[in-house]
Amino acid sequence: MTTAKPPSSSSQAGEFDLGALLAERGGERYELHTKYLNHQLPRMLHTIGFDKVYERGEGAYFWDADGNDYLDMLAGFGVMGLGRHHPVVRKALHDVLDAQLADLTRFDCQPLPGLLAExxxxxxxxxxxxxxxxxxxxxxxxALKFARYATGKPRILYCDHAFHxxxxxxxxVNGEDGFRDGFAPLLPDTAVPLGDLDALAGELRKGxxxxxxxxxxxxxxxxxxxxxxxxxxQELLHRHKALLIADEVQTGLGRTGDxxxxxxxxxxxxxxxxxxxxxxxxxxxxxxxxxxxxxFKKVYSSMDRVLVHSASFGSNAQAMAAGLAVLSVMENEQIVANARATGELLRSRLSALIDKYELLADVRGRGLMVGIEFGRPKSLKLRSRWTMLQAARKGLFAQMVVVPLLQRHRILTQVSGDHLEVIKLIPPLIVGEQEVDRFVDAFTAVMDDAHSGGGLMWDFSKTLIKQAVANR
Ligand SMILES: Cc1ncc(COP(=O)(O)O)c(C=O)c1O
Structure with missing residues (x-):
């Protein structure tokens, strides 16, 4: 029997040069996307003037090719909880690559998944x-599979407007027709209104x-x-031998101040x-x-069932190392406490504007998950413009706010779902007073502009209305 020698770790990376490739072809990014990927993304970005070229990111900011900084209040839909390129996470990833582990053999037990689970x-x-x-x-x-198997029952309840x-x-279990339409038949699951215990009890009684x-x-x-x-x-569910599943994909890991x-x-x-x-x-x-x-004991009830639910890339060393580093940073840098305190500051500064701006209806949320809702203004001048926008498509006013926040103030935000007059702020959890000041100042300027009833912002509304009508 021969024993293979481990290869020398100094073997060369070969011909592939990522830097050279990006230098040569990075400028084609929008054309490549249009040609080979979802062509509606670049189309939408061109329409609203979001078709920028970003070059670098760090913490809660990223920079374009001219060196302008942008404040990120979106965090990649929440994945950048610690901001971009946190040095501790970067180091963990460099370390795990350099360790050249025998990862994903699939027939051994690696240490990192157990440590992250713990x-x-x-x-x-x-x-x-x-x-x-x-x-x-x-x-x-x-979770859906485990709940079905463990209870032996088929139906899952979800809430109106849910996203999972x-x-x-x-x-x-998605509560929005826009996502579901055309993909039927789906699983025969049932929506209940969030907060409606009677509706929940009614469904549970069906057994x-x-x-x-x-x-x-x-x-x-x-x-x-x-x-x-x-x-x-939870009490109702347990009484009927059903389970409570909390989807903390967005709210988890400190976002809401817990x-x-x-x-x-x-x-x-x-x-x-x-x-x-x-x-x-x-x-x-x-x-x-x-x-x-x-x-878990029910799902994996025998050795025969060891792979009954599994994933080829599940528990891979890079993901586990990143996760461990994230949790370590969360503890050492008091990330949860910062999300709570900075979130309170942000919400209180924004709430103070409600009396000043008639288009501003509500500020809500917890920690650094903040919703800003716009509503029908009282004054005649603004009301007619608002009504025109609503007739074309609900959600256009919120879009009108998101656009100048990026174009004029270099702050990235998003409308919190289709047909909603709500902007959602989910910045990296490392933001502080400086970012709150920058956002509130910019938002105030945009609101001043909106309440003037004229200017670029309302001009832009004509483009949005045209687009909305064309899309019908
Ligand atoms: C609450 C919630 N659940 C599930 C998901 C789906 O996550 P992913 O996009 O990683 O599949 C999301 C994504 O936005 C989410 O917000």
């Missing part, structure tokens, strides 16, 4: 085990419900479960918890489904 579970002591996948939607799919991902199982899946704060519109709802829902958003109220102990996004450190896609021991 750390995640330490933040939710009532849970016992973790399944690692590769995205938020996969974390939700896992876009693969077919997660789409079956076929495996679980309720719920975002403690809905990403769409930034709507929070009413006080006491999660706990009462490690998990369900922890805002005492006594809420979901049976399954889904996380993803920020656990990646902004680098390596990852998803995790945390659950109670009895659920």
């Amino acid at each position: 750390k995640l579970l330490a933040h939710s002591p009532h849970l016992d085990r973790v399944f690692f996948g590769n995205s938020g939607t996969e974390a939700v799919e896992t 991902g876009l693969t077919t199982g997660s789409l079956s 076929d419900v495996a679980a309720l899946v719920v975002e403690p704060i809905q990403g769409k519109g930034v709507h929070e479960a009413p006080p006491g709802y999660l706990r009462a829902a 490690f998990y958003a369900y922890q805002h109220e005492d006594g809420v102990e979901p049976d399954l918890v889904c996380v993803a996004k920020a656990l990646s450190g902004g680098y390596v896609p990852v998803g995790a489904t945390l659950g109670k021991d009895w659920i």
Whole structure:
């Protein structure tokens, strides 16, 4: 028998030169996307003037080719929880690559998944085990499958306006027709209004419900479960031998000022918890489904069933190293406390503007998950413009605010879902007073402009109206 020698770690990287490739062809980015990827993205970006060339990112900022800085209040839909290129996460990734581990043999037990599971579970002591996948939607799919198998019942309840991902199982619990249309038949799951315990009880009485899946704060519109709802829902579910699934893909890992958003109220102990996004450190896609021991023991009830739910890339060393580094930074840099304090500052500064601006209807959320809602103005002059926009398409005013925030103030935000007059702010959790000042000053300037009833902003509304009408 011969023993293979490990190859020398000094072997050359070969011919491939990423820097040269980017230098040579980086300028073709929009054409390449139009030709080979989802062509509607560059089309939309051209329409609203978001077709920039960004070159570098760090923390809560990124820079364009001319060296202008942009404040990121979107965090890559939440994946940049620690901002871009956190040095501790970068170092962990360099280290794990340099370690040249024998990863993904699939028939051994690596140390990093166990260590990351231990750390995640330490933040939710009532849970016992973790399944690692590769995205938020996969974390939700896992929870849906585990709930069905463990309870032996088929139906999942979800909330109106819910968002849990876009693969077919997660789409079956999506509360928005715009995402579902044309993809039927989906799983025969059922929507209930967020906060409506009677509706929940009515469905549970039918006896076929495996679980309720719920975002403690809905990403769409930034709507929070009413006080006491999660706990009462949990009690009802358990009485009917059904499970509570908390989807913390967006709200988890400190975003709302608690490690998990369900922890805002005492006594809420979901049976399954889904996380993803920020656990990646902004680098390596990852998803995790945390659950109670009895659920995992049922799903993996015998050796024959060892692979009954698994993923080829699940638990890969890079994702695990990034996750461990993220959790370490969260502890050492008091990320959760910062999200709570900075979020309160941001919301209180924005709430103070409600009396000043008639188009501003509400500021809500928790921690650094903030919703700004616009509403029908009282004065005649603004009301006619508002009505015109609403007639073309609901959500256009919020879009009108997002555009100058980027164009004139170099701040990236998003409208919080189709047909909603709500902007959602989910910045990296490392932002502080400086970023709050910059955002509030810019937002005030945009609101001043909107309330003047004229100017560039309302001119731009004509483009949006034309586009909305053409898209019908
Ligand atoms: C609450 C929630 N669940 C699930 C998902 C899906 O995550 P992913 O895009 O990683 O599949 C998202 C994504 O935005 C989300 O916000």
